[in-house]
Amino acid sequence: MNILLSAVGYWLTCKLISLCGEMFVRANLFGVDLCKGTGVKIPESQGVLCGVVFLVIMFLFIPIPFIEYFTNRGTFTFPFHVYVEFLAALLSICCMVFLGFADDVFDLKWRHKLLLPTIASLPLLMVYLVTFDLTIIIIPAPFRSLLGYSINIGCLYYIYMGMLAVFCTNAINIVAGINGIEVGQSLVISASVIVFNCIEMSGEYSEAHLFSLYFMLPFFAVSLALYQYNKYPARVFVGDTFCYFSGMAFAVVAILGHFSKTMLLFFIPQVINFLYSVPQLFRFVPCPRHRLPKFNPKLNKLELSYSRFKPTELTKLGRIILKIASIFKLVHFRKVTVKDCEYEECNNLTIINFFLLIFGPTHEKTLTNRILLFQIVCSVIALFIRYPLARLFYDV
Amino acid sequence: MNILLSAVGYWLTCKLISLCGEMFVRANLFGVDLCKGTGVKIPESQGVLCGVVFLVIMFLFIPIPFIEYFTNRGTFTFPFHVYVEFLAALLSICCMVFLGFADDVFDLKWRHKLLLPTIASLPLLMVYLVTFDLTIIIIPAPFRSLLGYSINIGCLYYIYMGMLAVFCTNAINIVAGINGIEVGQSLVISASVIVFNCIEMSGEYSEAHLFSLYFMLPFFAVSLALYQYNKYPARVFVGDTFCYFSGMAFAVVAILGHFSKTMLLFFIPQVINFLYSVPQLFRFVPCPRHRLPKFNPKLNKLELSYSRFKPTELTKLGRIILKIASIFKLVHFRKVTVKDCEYEECNNLTIINFFLLIFGPTHEKTLTNRILLFQIVCSVIALFIRYPLARLFYDV
Numbered sequence: 116m117n118i119l120l121s122a123v124g125y126w127l128t129c130k131l132i133s134l135c136g137e138m139f140v141r142a143n144l145f146g147v148d149l150c151k152g153t154g155v156k157i158p159e160s161q162g163v164l165c166g167v168v169f170l171v172i173m174f175l176f177i178p179i180p181f182i183e184y185f186t187n188r189g190t191f192t193f194p195f196h197v198y199v200e201f202l203a204a205l206l207s208i209c210c211m212v213f214l215g216f217a218d219d220v221f222d223l224k225w226r227h228k229l230l231l232p233t234i235a236s237l238p239l240l241m242v243y244l245v246t247f248d249l250t251i252i253i254i255p256a257p258f259r260s261l262l263g264y265s266i267n268i269g270c271l272y273y274i275y276m277g278m279l280a281v282f283c284t285n286a287i288n289i290v291a292g293i294n295g296i297e298v299g300q301s302l303v304i305s306a307s308v309i310v311f312n313c314i315e316m317s318g319e320y321s322e323a324h325l326f327s328l329y330f331m332l333p334f335f336a337v338s339l340a341l342y343q344y345n346k347y348p349a350r351v352f353v354g355d356t357f358c359y360f361s362g363m364a365f366a367v368v369a370i371l372g373h374f375s376k377t378m379l380l381f382f383i384p385q386v387i388n389f390l391y392s393v394p395q396l397f398r399f400v401p402c403p404r405h406r407l408p409k410f411n412p413k414l415n416k417l418e419l420s421y422s423r424f425k426p427t428e429l430t431k432l433g434r435i436i437l438k439i440a441s442i443f444k445l446v447h448f449r450k451v452t453v454k455d456c457e458y459e460e461c462n463n464l465t466i467i468n469f470f471l472l473i474f475g476p477t478h479e480k481t482l483t484n485r486i487l488l489f490q491i492v493c494s495v496i497a498l499f500i501r502y503p504l505a506r507l508f509y510d511v
Numbered sequence: 512m513n514i515l516l517s518a519v520g521y522w523l524t525c526k527l528i529s530l531c532g533e534m535f536v537r538a539n540l541f542g543v544d545l546c547k548g549t550g551v552k553i554p555e556s557q558g559v560l561c562g563v564v565f566l567v568i569m570f571l572f573i574p575i576p577f578i579e580y581f582t583n584r585g586t587f588t589f590p591f592h593v594y595v596e597f598l599a600a601l602l603s604i605c606c607m608v609f610l611g612f613a614d615d616v617f618d619l620k621w622r623h624k625l626l627l628p629t630i631a632s633l634p635l636l637m638v639y640l641v642t643f644d645l646t647i648i649i650i651p652a653p654f655r656s657l658l659g660y661s662i663n664i665g666c667l668y669y670i671y672m673g674m675l676a677v678f679c680t681n682a683i684n685i686v687a688g689i690n691g692i693e694v695g696q697s698l699v700i701s702a703s704v705i706v707f708n709c710i711e712m713s714g715e716y717s718e719a720h721l722f723s724l725y726f727m728l729p730f731f732a733v734s735l736a737l738y739q740y741n742k743y744p745a746r747v748f749v750g751d752t753f754c755y756f757s758g759m760a761f762a763v764v765a766i767l768g769h770f771s772k773t774m775l776l777f778f779i780p781q782v783i784n785f786l787y788s789v790p791q792l793f794r795f796v797p798c799p800r801h802r803l804p805k806f807n808p809k810l811n812k813l814e815l816s817y818s819r820f821k822p823t824e825l826t827k828l829g830r831i832i833l834k835i836a837s838i839f840k841l842v843h844f845r846k847v848t849v850k851d852c853e854y855e856e857c858n859n860l861t862i863i864n865f866f867l868l869i870f871g872p873t874h875e876k877t878l879t880n881r882i883l884l885f886q887i888v889c890s891v892i893a894l895f896i897r898y899p900l901a902r903l904f905y906d907v
Contacts, residue, residue, distance in 0.1 A: 142616050143539045163613070170606070174633045184641075193641045195591035202598035202634060206605060210566070213609040217559070220538050220616060237570045238598060245577075245589045 116179050117329055121336035124172045128340035131164045132351055144219060146352050150293060150410040150417060150479055157349060160219040162357025165337045166212035169360070172333045173205055180329070196246045200326060203242040204367040208360065210235035211284065215359030229281055232359075236280040236366065240273050243370055255508035276370050279378075283369075284362030286385035288355060289392060290466060290486075292407025293417070293479055295346035297353050298338050299487045300384070301361040305335045307381045307494040308368065311501070320373060327372035334364050347480040380497035384490050388466035391445075395422070395464045399433035406463035408471055408482075416476040419447060419468055421460040429459065437461055447472060512575050513725055517732035520568045524736035527560045528747055540615060542748050546689060546806040546813060546875055553745060556615040558753025561733045562608035565756070568729045569601055576725070592642045596722060599638040600763045604756065606631035607680065611755030625677055628755075632676040632762065636669050639766055651904035672766050675774075679765075680758030682781035684751060685788060686862060686882075688803025689813070689875055691742035693749050694734050695883045696780070697757040701731045703777045703890040704764065707897070716769060723768035730760050743876040776893035780886050784862035787841075791818070791860045795829035802859035804867055804878075812872040815843060815864055817856040825855065833857055843868060 139145060139158035146159045181198065184191045214231050217223065250272035254262045268275075291297050309331050312324040338361065344351045369378035379386070395402040401424040408417040429437075441448040441461075448461040462468045470485055471477060477485070535541060535554035542555045577594065580587045610627050613619060646668035650658045664671075687693050705727050708720040734757065740747045765774035775782070791798040797820040804813040825833075837844040837857075844857040858864045866881055867873060873881070 138617055144616075171627075171630055174630050177634060178637060181641075195595055195641075198637075198641070199591055199595055199598065202595065202602055205634070206598055206602045209602060209605050209609065213605065213612070216609070216612070220540075221534055231567075234567055234570050238573060238601070241574060241594075245580075245591075245594070 117176060117332050120172050120176050121333045124168050124333050125336040125340045127171075128165055128168045128337045129343065131168065132161055132341065132344050135161075135164060136351060144354075148294075148349060149405070149407060151348070152410055152412045157352055159352045160216060160354025160356045161341060161344065161351040162353040162355075162360055163212060163216045163219075165341050165353075165357060166208070166215070166360040169333055169337050169364075170205065170209055170212070172337075173201075173330070176329070176333070177201055197322075197326070199242050200246065200371050203238045204330065204371060207235050207239045207280070207367055208363050211359045211363035212356060215354065215356035218355040218359070228285070232281045232284050232363070233277050235363070236277055236370075239280070239367060239370055240276055243276065244273070247373060249373070257508065276375065279369060279375055280363060280366040282389075283366040283378075283382070284359045286382060286389055287362050288358035289396075290385060290388050291358065292405070292465070292467060293347075293483055294349040295342060295483050296467070296486060297358055297361075298342040298345050299483060300490050301338050301357075302335065302342060303487060303490040303494060304365060304381045305331050305338065305361075307497065308365070308378070309335065311374070311377060311381075311498065312372070315374075323372045323374075327368040327374075330364060330368050334361070347483060377497070377501050380500055381494055383493040383497060384466060384486070391466060391469060392464050394433055394436050399430050399436060400424075400461060400464070401428050403463070406465050406468070408467060411476060414476055416478050417471060417482055418476045419462045419471045421447075422463050423451070423458050423460040426457065426459050444472075445469075513572060513728050516568050516572050517729045520564050520729050521732040521736045523567075524561055524564045524733045525739065527564065528557055528737065528740050531557075531560060532747060540750075544690075544745060545801070545803060547744070548806055548808045553748055555748045556612060556750025556752045557737060557740065557747040558749040558751075558756055559608060559612045559615075561737050561749075561753060562604070562611070562756040565729055565733050565760075566601065566605055566608070568733075569597075569726070572725070572729070573597055593718075593722070595638050596642065596767050599634045600726065600767060603631050603635045603676070603763055604759050607755040607759035608752060611750065611752035614751040614755070624681070628677045628680050628759070629673050631759070632673055632766075635676070635763060635766055636672055639672065640669070643769060645769070653904065672771065675765060675771055676759060676762040678785075679762040679774075679778070680755050682778060682785055683758050684754035685792075686781060686784050687754070688801070688861070688863060689743075689879055690745040691738060691879050692863070692882060693754055693757075694738040694741050695879060696886050697734050697753075698731065698738060699883060699886040699890060700761060700777045701727050701734065701757075703893065704761070704774070705731065707770070707773060707777075707894065708768070711770075719768045719770075723764040723770075726760060726764050730757070743879060773893070773897050776896055777890055779889040779893060780862060780882070787862060787865060788860050790829055790832050795826050795832060796820075796857065796860070797824050799859070802861050802864070804863060807872060810872055812874050813867060813878055814872045815858045815867045817843075818859050819847070819849075819854050819856040822853065822855050840868075841865075 136158040139160065140156050144159045145156040147154055148157055178185070181194070184193050211232065214235065218228065250269050251265045251267045252272070253265050287297060287301060290300060308327065312328045312331065315321070315324040316328075318324075341351075341353060341357065345353055365378060369375040394400040395406070401422055403422050406422075407420065409420040411418050437446055437448045440446045446461050446464065449459070451458050451460055462472060467482065467486065470482060474485070532554040535556065536552050540555045541552040543550055544553055574581070577590070580589055607628065610631065614624065646665050647661045647663045648668070649661050683693060683697060686696060704723065708724045708727065711717070711720045712724075714720075737747075737749060737753065741749055761774060765771040790796040791802070797818055799818050802818075803816065805816040807814050833842055833844045836842040842857050842860065845855070847854050847856055858868060863878065863882065866878060870881070
């Protein structure tokens with residue numbers, strides 16, 4: 116039934132995206148593809164259609180898992196703890212789709228982007244508190260002599276989960292800028308989660324993994340539909356809405372499916388991108404408004420984009436980081452002279468630019484595919500870490 | 512605690528509205544006051560700020576009613592059925608704020624405006640089903656010999672509640688067009704509900720009425736803040752967002768507080784407006800895009816606005832309705848000749864124009880106050896019907 120509804124979701128999303136494009140352009144929600152040089156107005160924030168279709172499907176789907184209760188009333192008591200999880204999950208996702216859309220319309224400030232997701236995840240954390248409330252972490256075998264078998268980190272665990280929601284939403288948002296990359300990575304991650312859930316369905320916590328599947332299948336379907344339109348050459352853009360939507364969807368299933376650590380393993384490329392971006396995100400190195408690669412119309416390829424600044428604009432810490440990183444050839448850091456002024460520049464610190472640094476100028480489509488391939492490889496590694504390797508450290 | 516948070520909400524809404532005006536104008540969300548003739552750009556859809564502040568406050572408030580459980584863990588089982596109600600209510604409200612905002616940005620079609628609120632109220636209806644599930648209506652005393660003491664209308668009751676959500680959202684939306692009227696009526700209705708809840712707090716269903724109070728107090732606070740800015744002369748407009756938000760807030764407390772019939776009594780002016788509008792809403796009589804009164808700059812007063820059409824454009828049913836209504840002086844229906852063409856025209860069928868029909872041209876501020884006064888009188892009548900009169904028909 117969930118698969119059937121997911122299929123309906125795929126069809127509905129395709130339909131809506133093809134119908135509504137003009138409506139978005141009319142409402143001033145459009146972008147120009149900076150990596151094409153054509154200047155055509157392309158509808159933005161189509162992720163909101165994805166999100167709405169997803170919510171509608173989930174609303175229609177809600178009664179299905181409880182069908183047993185409705186057909187045998189009186190014999191069962193209603194499983195309130197499951198229904199609470201559904202509602203809290205949908206509430207958080209709905210808030211994030213809304214927030215993402217507001218961000219597309221208004222260009223919100225950073226502090227709102229950090230504060231509001233935290234508030235939106237409160238009902239979710241409270242559900243975790245009253246249904247599961249396991250805040251114990253198992254210590255890996257080598258450290259057990261020091262720390263014991265497990266520690267209850269209590270409140271810290273809730274802070275960790277709250278930060279997970281913020282991390283997921285923003286981690287996807289900063290791997291962006293070329294056609295199909297935001298949706299592509301979400302597709303790979305959700306497929307990985309689906310595979311993981313299917314493996315675990317035979318295990319002890321099958322209920323939690325079934326819950327996760329209920330969310331991930333429609334999510335995969337609506338994202339796939341969006342990918343058809345967003346892949347190179349993009350006919351629509353996904354907007355911040357989609358990144359917020361997908362980030363929260365992952366955070367929700369990770370928290371309520373009780374596999375937040377495994378989820379982080381599927382986010383390895385995003386974590387790498389985040390770490391690589393840290394010097395720019397925290398302004399150790401000056402950061403321009405957009406960090407996407409530069410389009411070279413002669414070659415029809417994308418090239419490294421640089422952040423150019425006067426030597427005085429670079430912080431001391433930034434200089435040390437860039438110097439060390441350039442020794443290991445992780446960044447391109449150089450001096451340039453423009454109109455008799457001395458500048459320094461380094462490539463923008465994103466995983467997308469890092470791929471360009473390694474492979475040289477690349478066609479946009481190839482670049483996206485390479486990064487998605489990397490994401491797939493990372494997911495396979497993640498599953499390897501999760502299963503054979505974890506046995507070494509934890510005696511499962 | 513709820514009152515304290517409501518006060519915070521009032522302050523926060525004021526603050527946000529005064530800060531964000533320019534941001535809305537920049538995002539193309541502004542309107543021009545058609546009843547002023549100045550042409551100044553006034554920020555639109557400020558209701559979204561109201562809605563967001565309301566949601567944030569409720570998210571922060573959620574744990575409070577369960578504090579007893581957290582302080583005495585183990586002795587109580589967690590009251591899941593209450594928490595489920597909170598989440599479903601917030602989910603529905605969040606969806607509607609989102610939908611309203613989307614409507615402001617995109618100008619959605621009528622079929623979406625009817626379909627989406629229905630879907631958004633599904634989780635709510637399911638909560639009603641699993642917690643209360645009382646679908647019996649008590650028959651008024653005079654009819655009991657025919658129909659018995661009560662009838663279980665089952666499924667029909669759920670359809671009625673689903674329609675309540677659609678009705679409330681649209682009923683407030685169509686009493687609009689002059690400064691402060693949308694927020695003003697919502698303030699009166701919510702104040703009436705608060706009074707009603709306080710009266711009932713001593714009664715049998717105190718828990719349900721307390722639940723309603725938890726929602727209505729912050730709602731009243733954020734609406735009051737918005738009213739400060741929206742009252743004549745309006746510095747901001749509320750947008751469809753606010754109408755959807757307030758309509759759903761009322762539907763939610765009516766359904767989960769189990770007083771949907773009493774709630775309808777507080778909607779008497781909206782019901783009158785709806786009935787008066789029927790000929791235009793269902794297109795028996797041609798209906799222009801805007802039906803707000805006409806501004807007369809010479810008098811600085813508002814006058815009746817007319818819908819003008821060729822005699823052939825009027826349906827047969829429409830003609831009969833207008834003829835009968837004009838005998839009772841309920842509408843102004845007349846023939847006009849413009850540039851040798853014969854036209855007919857009747858005043859636009861809204862309660863606002865009806866007040867102008869009775870009292871003649873009126874200043875905008877006076878008109879709003881008169882209608883709000885009418886709403887207050889209706890609320891007093893409603894409470895009279897609910898208490899002394901109901902005793903005649905139902906032996907309470």
